[in-house]
Amino acid sequence: MKKWGWLLIAGLLALSMAAKGDLMNIFGSKPYADAFFEGDMLNIAKAIKKKDGEVITKLGKAIEDIDAPGKHGMTLLGFAVNDENPVAIKALMALGADPSIELPELGSVAYHAMWRKSDEPLEALLESGMDPNLRDEEDTLIFNTPLLEESDAMKLLVEYGADVNARDSLGNTPVLHLVSTAFDEVLYLLDHGADADVMTDSGVSLAYSIQLDLEDMDQSTEAYQKMLKIQQKLVEKGVKFPALTPFGERFRNNIVFCQEPHGYMPKAECKVEGVNEYLREQTEQEKRLDEKILKERFGIEHRF
Known part of the structure; x- marks a missing residue:
């Protein structure tokens, strides 16, 4: 019995993992409307696929909740973002769709928009009035953008007024959060208003973090040279070393x-x-x- 019990558990776990993988594949692609919706919402989703803003607006006004989740927790706005569809995104935002709603396995609609291959979904949300400082339990969007070499998400958020000195749940600002891993992003933020003389709630300053990293880094690496550039940027802004x-x-x-x-x-x-x-x-x-x-x-x- 024990043998069969363990086989049953293993089978259920395998099914669960497969289901999760299928769900991620669905969200990661541009599926048909009926993969998520039915009834009136399916008709709106079909209009989304056709990029027909007028029909989206007309049908959207007739339903009770524009943010009602369909299958797998997908919302119409999430579907439009997944479709990388600015026309539909703007129409749904005009109807009051909420980009802060969480999509299973993907975070908020806004977060998902930042990580699409195209920057158009995020730009459409921002053009439609989305708060660039949208916050979840831990932090704001600017803490979680892709690298600058991959995406303009960080630049778009800054352009639309994101707070480059926002604090996360640990007391970090974006530059404190990114300094050891994302050098170009830290330099960009410092050039766009990020406080250079900043520290965590526990007293760990940006200067001290840089100082420690430089002590541990291989001086022959590109990363070391970029960290030196960040240090020089702080010095130009009046920060003193040693920290x-x-x-x-x-x-x-x-x-x-x-x-x-x-x-x-x-x-x-x-x-x-x-x-x-x-x-x-x-x-x-x-x-x-x-x-x-x-x-x-x-x-x-x-x-x-």
Whole structure:
């Protein structure tokens, strides 16, 4: 019985994975309208495939919920984005379709638009009034764009007013989030208003992140040269090196680890202070460096 039980479980898991794969294939392609919709919504989906904005508007006004999900959780706006269809996207947005609705396995309609092969779906959403700072539980769209060499999504978001200094759930801005992996994107954001003198809630500054990365990188690589370029960009914007460690930044900015509310924050905002049990000890070398920087750069005398 145990043998047959395990075979049954294995079979069910295989079916589940296959179903998930089929679903991803459906979303990743440009399927027929009846793969997702029926009834009145199917008629609108057919008009979407024909790029007939007038029919989409006429039929869309007659249905109760323009964002009602069809099969597999697909919405009409998601279907139009999947079809890379600006005419349909603009017609549906004019009817009040919501680009923040989540599509199974794909994130929001807006997120899906950023990752299509064409930039037209995202541009159509933005032209139709979509908020470029659309946020989910963790962050805004600009944290998740494809690389600049692959897409103009980041440029479009910035052009339409995306906040290049937005914070994610961990207190990162886009440049803090991207600095170790997406060098061209960080340079672009710094050239378009990103704060160079920025740090996380816990006191990890952009300058400190760059400093650490440069210490660990192979100097013969292109990545090292690009990181040097980012460092130079910060210097041009008035950022000083060497950077304070997070210990030094927390002291300078009176940041504490708080039990209530939970996390790092200014002491004035903390109700109950706590201790971060996962925090390593500050090294003697870090102490002396922070003391020197605090005194010479900020006129602060302190002994760690």
